[in-house]
Amino acid sequence: MAEIIKIGENTWSFEDGFVRFFLLAGDEKAVMIDSGMNCPDALEQAKNLTDKPIMLLNTHGDGDHTSATSSFTEIYIHPEDYVKCDVCNRYPGTALHEIADGDVIDLGNRPLKIIHIPGHTAGSVAILDVKNRVLIAGDSVQKGHIYMFGDKRDPEKYEASLDKLIAMKDEYDTIYASHDVREIPADHVEKVKAAWQKVRAGEVPFEMADLFGNQVKSYTTEDCGFYII
Numbered sequence: 001m002a003e004i005i006k007i008g009e010n011t012w013s014f015e016d017g018f019v020r021f022f023l024l025a026g027d028e029k030a031v032m033i034d035s036g037m038n039c040p041d042a043l044e045q046a047k048n049l050t051d052k053p054i055m056l057l058n059t060h061g062d063g064d065h066t067s068a069t070s071s072f073t074e075i076y077i078h079p080e081d082y083v084k085c086d087v088c089n090r091y092p093g094t095a096l097h098e099i100a101d102g103d104v105i106d107l108g109n110r111p112l113k114i115i116h117i118p119g120h121t122a123g124s125v126a127i128l129d130v131k132n133r134v135l136i137a138g139d140s141v142q143k144g145h146i147y148m149f150g151d152k153r154d155p156e157k158y159e160a161s162l163d164k165l166i167a168m169k170d171e172y173d174t175i176y177a178s179h180d181v182r183e184i185p186a187d188h189v190e191k192v193k194a195a196w197q198k199v200r201a202g203e204v205p206f207e208m209a210d211l212f213g214n215q216v217k218s219y220t221t222e223d224c225g226f227y228i229i
């Protein structure tokens, strides 16, 4: 059961204590963007907020973003994250829709643009709520620690994806993050990129941390952090 906060017109944040996800409604349809780590009833909660049909759109396939996947019949996810979305694989009757860079999903007078930002995972996407000038960037941009350890992470592509978001910064004012502070200004992407470059150049000290049994290096900068093996 997530705590629900109304953060804009027809826009809600679901807070499950560790991860955050969102419900956006337009004139015709609604979309849940991710479904948290321990919220199998997220769709039921969302139905109390909107009478529009609700589909699921995943920023990526990590397990802490997909807990209610099986309760949806229409799921939008980038194909490169299908394999990680094992809930989808377990429910083959679910309609999976491939999303690609540049796609526009219109909720009815509320277009959402898909931006492919590989790096955190191969199929990570950001979602631009065009008219509201909001970017929902999954785990890739935040003030907290960004998980960049394990096989599925790609440091080079991650940096290129940050550049891609910086290049379109005129299109959004605010970023909604999945972890840590919810609403952050658009220029935070540049700070994350600068921090990432410093970490990769060995300019940031680290501490060892135990993360779900993984020994990882924890880097903390004033703008965000990273976990890397």
Ligand SMILES: [Zn+2]
Pocket: 060, 062, 120, 139, 147
């Ligand atoms: Zn993730």
